[in-house]
Amino acid sequence: MTTIERFQTIAEAARSGHARDVHVLGGGTLLMRQLNYAPQSVARILVVEDTSMREVTSAGNRIRIGAGVTFAAIASTPDLAFLAPAARAIGGPAIRNMATVGGNLFAPSPYGDFTTALLAAGADVVMADDRTEALETFLAARGTVMRGLVAAVTVPRLTTGEFRFRKVTRVKPKGISVMSIAAHLPKTGTRFGEVRIAFGAMGPRPLRARAAEAALRGAPSDLAGVQAALRVTCDGLEPEDDALASAWYRREVAAVHLGRLLIEGQGA
């Protein structure tokens, strides 16, 4: 049997304890499916009514996005315009009205498109007890450590460099990712600076393409300049076979799509 517990504040919910079979209700787009098909894996559902979970606020040079903020809300928040293409790439309108940023952090591959964008943006995860950790660290431990209640994520205000996002699907416009790619591309003159690139659906969780990032640093931002990065695109990525594409296919096309993102801009 599954019990549902309601909490007015994040602190109360955090004190109630967290175990592998305890879940937090975000939009329920994945959790309700799990409840229907594997109810034994969901012993308790926590419903947290704290309004801060659904707010986007300014926090110095960062923006705080409550874990319960939906993708429809992200797409209509001017401060988060750079993340709007990634938000609009999640499912269709009905899903975007329900699905939350917090739930996307836990969505298994090939889901996790928005988390991929957050990773490229340099996001941190804020837990219910205010502990903050880099999203990359959070994701690396996701499968092995009980993560507890996520209160929010924070992203830096990206004042320099373009932010680009590309989702590769077989079905348009609402298909599931063959891969998604996000990149923050600061430049000095005509050369790339400290770029960050993340791939979704190219491993068990969104991953940084660190070899490609290193090859781009200081390289000219033209077709010739990106070639070294494209040659090492898949270094450190761990694509898997699924119903959408084989790991082999993903490896074959990853550099093509990264090249398009770097040279042509975002889109699919």
Ligand SMILES: Cc1cc2nc3c(=O)[nH]c(=O)nc-3n(C[C@H](O)[C@H](O)[C@H](O)COP(=O)(O)OP(=O)(O)OC[C@H]3O[C@@H](n4cnc5c(N)ncnc54)[C@H](O)[C@@H]3O)c2cc1C
């Ligand atoms: C038709 C359809 C299309 C979809 N398309 C896409 C897509 O294009 N791209 C994509 O990335 N995903 C897609 N998804 C998957 C899903 O909708 C999203 O990943 C969404 O962001 C999940 O968020 P949610 O709020 O619905 O999570 P929920 O279903 O509420 O929760 C999912 C998991 O996250 C945990 N969780 C949620 N919030 C918190 C929190 N604050 N703290 C701790 N744990 C938490 C829950 O315990 C649960 O285990 C799709 C799903 C469907 C049904």
